[in-house]
Amino acid sequence: MLKKRDILLLILLLVIGLLISFYIYFPKRQKGAYLEIKINGTVTETYPLNTDIITRIDIGKIKGLSDSIQTDDYNYLQIKDGTATITDANCKDKFCVHQKGISAVGESIICLPHLLTITVVDESEDEPDAIAVSK
Amino acid sequence: MKEHKNPLSQISSVTTLSLAVAAAFIFSYLEALFPFPLPFPGMKLGLANLVIVILLYKKGLASCIIVALLKNLLMALTFGNLFLFVYSMSGGLFSILFMWIMKHQTGFRILSVSAVGGIAHNLGQFLIASAMFGINTLLGYAPILYFSGMITGYLIGIISYECERRLFLPQPLTKSH
Numbered sequence: 001m002l003k004k005r006d007i008l009l010l011i012l013l014l015v016i017g018l019l020i021s022f023y024i025y026f027p028k029r030q031k032g033a034y035l036e037i038k039i040n041g042t043v044t045e046t047y048p049l050n051t052d053i054i055t056r057i058d059i060g061k062i063k064g065l066s067d068s069i070q071t072d073d074y075n076y077l078q079i080k081d082g083t084a085t086i087t088d089a090n091c092k093d094k095f096c097v098h099q100k101g102i103s104a105v106g107e108s109i110i111c112l113p114h115l116l117t118i119t120v121v122d123e124s125e126d127e128p129d130a131i132a133v134s135k
Numbered sequence: 136m137k138e139h140k141n142p143l144s145q146i147s148s149v150t151t152l153s154l155a156v157a158a159a160f161i162f163s164y165l166e167a168l169f170p171f172p173l174p175f176p177g178m179k180l181g182l183a184n185l186v187i188v189i190l191l192y193k194k195g196l197a198s199c200i201i202v203a204l205l206k207n208l209l210m211a212l213t214f215g216n217l218f219l220f221v222y223s224m225s226g227g228l229f230s231i232l233f234m235w236i237m238k239h240q241t242g243f244r245i246l247s248v249s250a251v252g253g254i255a256h257n258l259g260q261f262l263i264a265s266a267m268f269g270i271n272t273l274l275g276y277a278p279i280l281y282f283s284g285m286i287t288g289y290l291i292g293i294i295s296y297e298c299e300r301r302l303f304l305p306q307p308l309t310k311s312h
Contacts, residue, residue: 003242003243003244005241005242005243005247006243006244006246006247009243009247009250009251010247010250010289013250013251013254013285014285016281017278017281017282017285020277020278020281021278021281024274024275024277024278025275025278
């Protein structure tokens with residue numbers, strides 16, 4: 001059923017597969033420059049990661065998101081030493097609070113009940129001057 | 136091509152291909168009815184490819200493409216839509232093309248041919264899906280597709296090997312006697 005070259009092919013296919021996997025799942029960790037706050041898919045704010053801040057994201061203040069969101073819903077975002085975390089939130093599951101801090105490009109924290117996504121990006125689409133202090 | 140002038144061999148071809156389409160359709164139908172509990176959505180064994188692999192060895196490239204085309208058309212008309220057709224057809228054609236090259240240009244056994252076919256099947260679907268949704272959204276799924284294609288390809292290869300040895304298609308009668 002098997003010839004020598006079939007076994008070699010099996011090994012080759014495995015090696016190719018592992019190379020693809022490593023290439024995709026272990027990309028070079030690149031420190032991100034900005035943090036993008038997305039609510040329901042639209043970018044609402046962008047913060048530079050090199051400035052330490054603690055800010056409150058008022059999910060409830062945004063109209064027309066979802067019926068399940070209350071007007072006093074919030075997430076607390078902290079940026080410290082280039083790492084962003086959600087320190088507190090009043091969402092049901094608190095998954096966002098328990099997640100590890102993010103610092104590399106492409107990493108993100110998602111708070112599903114509040115439709116909130118924070119993602120580390122390489123460059124900001126906005127001008128760097130026009131951001132940072134929008135509360 | 137000469138033998139196709141013989142009406143008996145034409146009947147034989149039509150019958151064989153019809154049975155192959157029916158078998159491939161039934162396999163796809165069963166898989167759609169009872170999906171195997173595999174860990175990733177959309178992953179399936181691809182039993183219909185068993186028909187394609189055996190047909191590649193018994194009849195050749197053209198028959199495979201005809202059967203794949205008809206089977207996918209039937210599946211799309213029965214269960215899905217045009218999108219499903221384009222999706223399965225891209226995978227099917229990629230798979231057949233790679234298997235044909237593997238079979239004719241190299242000395243690999245049916246097992247390896249089927250494994251490469253399995254990977255090529257998912258590669259074709261991946262390319263089409265990437266063209267539609269952008270490659271970045273799907274890149275994380277690529278290794279899963281690769282290995283699932285490889286494993287199912289080998290499984291189908293084992294079954295094909297056993298079937299191919301035992302299956303004898305009716306030989307067309309010749310006019311020589």
